[in-house]
Amino acid sequence: MKKLINNPQNVVAESLRGFGLAHPEHVRVNEDPLFVSRAGGAVQGKVGLVSGGGSGHEPLHAGYVGVGMLDAAVPGPMFTSPTPEPILEATKAADGGAGVLHIVKNYTGDVLNFETAAELAEAEDITVKAVIVNDDVAVEDSLYTAGRRGVAGTVLVEKIAGAAAERGDDLDAVAAVAQKVIDNVRSMGVALSACTVPHAGKPSFDLEEDEIEIGIGIHGEPGRHRIAMADADEITERLLTPVLEDLKVSDGEEVLLFVNGMGGTPLSELYVVYNHARDLLDQRGLKVTRSLVGNYITSLEMQGASVTVLRLDADLTALWDAPVDTPALRRGL
Template sequence: MKKIINNPSTVVDEALRGLAAAHADLLRVHTEPTYVVRADAPRPGRVAVVSGGGSGHEPLHTGFVGRGMLDAACPGAVFTSPTPDQVQAAIRAVDGGAGVVLVVKNYTGDVLNFETAAELAAAEGIEVRTVVVDDDVAVKDSTYTAGRRGVGGTVLLEKIVGAAAERGADLATCEELARRVVAGVRSFGMALTSCTVPHVGEPSFSLTEDEMELGVGIHGEPGRSRIALEPADGIVRRLLDGVVEDLPFTESDRVLLFTNGMGGTPTIELYVAHGIAERLLAERGIRVERRLVGPYITSLEMQGMSITLLRLDDELTELWDAPVHTPALRWGV
C-alpha cells in the first residue's frame, strides 16, 4: 500500500483539518462529534440541507458544504457510516427554524443512523424530512444495501435542493424537489482496478489486466458482471444502455449528463468517455442540456467511471444553474 498518509487511524481527522485550513471562508469543522458546517450556519428562517456518509468518496460530501448546496455534512470513517450523534449534532448546528432535509445514500448503515438521528431531532422539536437516494441500476441489492445503492445522483440532488433552500423554499417544497430528482435520476459505474482502504492495507478485490468490473459499487461491492476489457466506445455504450433503458429515458427527453471519475481515472479519459456519451445520446434523440465532468463521487484511488443521467424540466434546470460556492463545486458567484 502506497498512500500519502501518516496513520490509517487518523487519516480522516487529518484530512478534515486540511479542509478547514483550505476553506475557512466557506466552512467550519467541528469535532467530538465530527461534522462540517457552513461558515454562516445556522441561517435563520431557511431550510437546512444535511448529508453525509463514509469518507473515501471525496469531494462527496464535505466538499459540497457551502452556499447553494449543503449546510452540513457528516463524515464517517473510511467507507463507514457516520454515527447518529454526529448527524444529530449537525442537525442542531444548522437548524434555522424552518426544518432540515436529510439526504441519505441507500446503504444500510447510513439509512439506520440517519433515521435514528431524525427521530432524536424530532423529539427536540426540529422538523426533519429524510430522502433516500437509490439511483444505481447495477444491482437490486448488495452487501451494503436493501435495494439499489445511492451513487452519483446524490451530487445532483444536493445541488438542486441546496439551491432551492438558498432561495428560501419551504421544507415541503425542498422535499418534493428531492423526491423528483430521485425519481428521475439513474447511474451505472465500472472499474478497471480496485481501491485500497487505508486500515485494510490491501485491495478490496483484484482484476487481471484484461478484465473490468461492470456495475461496481463505490465501496468496491461487486456489480453485474466481470467481463473482458473493452475500448472506451464499448464501455460507455454498456453503461449508457443500462442507464437509459432503466427509467427509461426516451427520445426528446432533456437531461443532465454527469460523467464521473472514481478517483484514479485521468481527466483525459473522462472527456473521451463524455464525448462518446454525448454522441450516443444524440443518436437516441435525447437532448443533453447540462453537463458535469470530473471526480465528484469517488472510491479512493479506484480507476473507473460512472455515468449519471437526470431528466430535466425548467425548474430543475434553473436550480442546477443557480449560484453555488463550495470547495468542490462553484459557479455563478
C-alpha cells in the same frame, strides 16, 4: 500500499482538519463529534440540508457544504457510516428554524443511523424529513444495501435541493424537489482497478490485469458482471444503455449528462467517455442541455468512472443553474 498518510486510523480526522484550514471561507470543522458545517452557521429561516456517509468519496459530502448546497456534512470512517451522534449535532448546526432535510444514500448503515438521528432531533423540536438516493441501476441489492445503491446522482440531488432551499422553498417543497431528482436520475459505474482502504492495507477486491467490473459500487461492491477489458466506447455503451432503459427517456427530452471519475482516472479519459455518451444520446434524439464531468464522488484511488443521466424540466434546469459556492463546486457567484 503507498499513500500520503500517517497513522491509518487518523486519516479522516487529519484530512478534515486540513480541509477546514484550507477552506475557512466556506466551512467550519467540528472535531468532536466530527462534522462539517457552513461557515457563519445556519441561515435563519432557510431549510437546512444535511448529508453524509463513509469517507473515501471526496469531495462528497464535505466538499459540497456552502451557499447553494449543503449546510452540514457528516463524514464517517472510511467506507463506514457515521453514528447518530455526529449526525444529530450536524442537524442542530444546520437548523435555521425552517426544518432540516436529510439526504441519505441508500446504504443500510446510513439509512438506520440517519433515522435514529432524525428521531433524536425531533425530540429536540427540530422538524426533519429525509430522502433516500438510490440511482444505481446495476443491482437491486448489494452487500451494503436493501435495494439500489446511492451513487453519483447524490451530487445532483444535493445541488438541486440546495438551490431550492436557498431560494426560500419550505421543507416540504425542498423534499419534493429532492425526490423529483431521485425519481428522474439513474447511474452506472465501472472499475478498472480496486482501491485500497488505508486501515485494510490491501485492495478491496481482485481484478486481473485484463478484467474490468461493470456495475461496481462506490465501496467496491460487486457489479453486474466481470468482463475482459474493452475500449472506451464499448464500456460507455455498457454503462449508458441500462441507464437509459431504466430511466425510460423519450425522444426530444432534455437531460443532464454527468460523467464522474472514481478517483484514479485522468480527466482526459473521462472526456473520452463523455464524447461517446453524448453521441449515443444524440442518436436517441435526447437533448443534452447540461453537463458535468470530473471527480465528484470517488472511491479513493479506484480507476473507473460512472455515467449518470438526469431527466430535466424547466424548474430542475433553473435550480441546476442557480449560483453555488462550495469548496468543490462553484458557479454563478
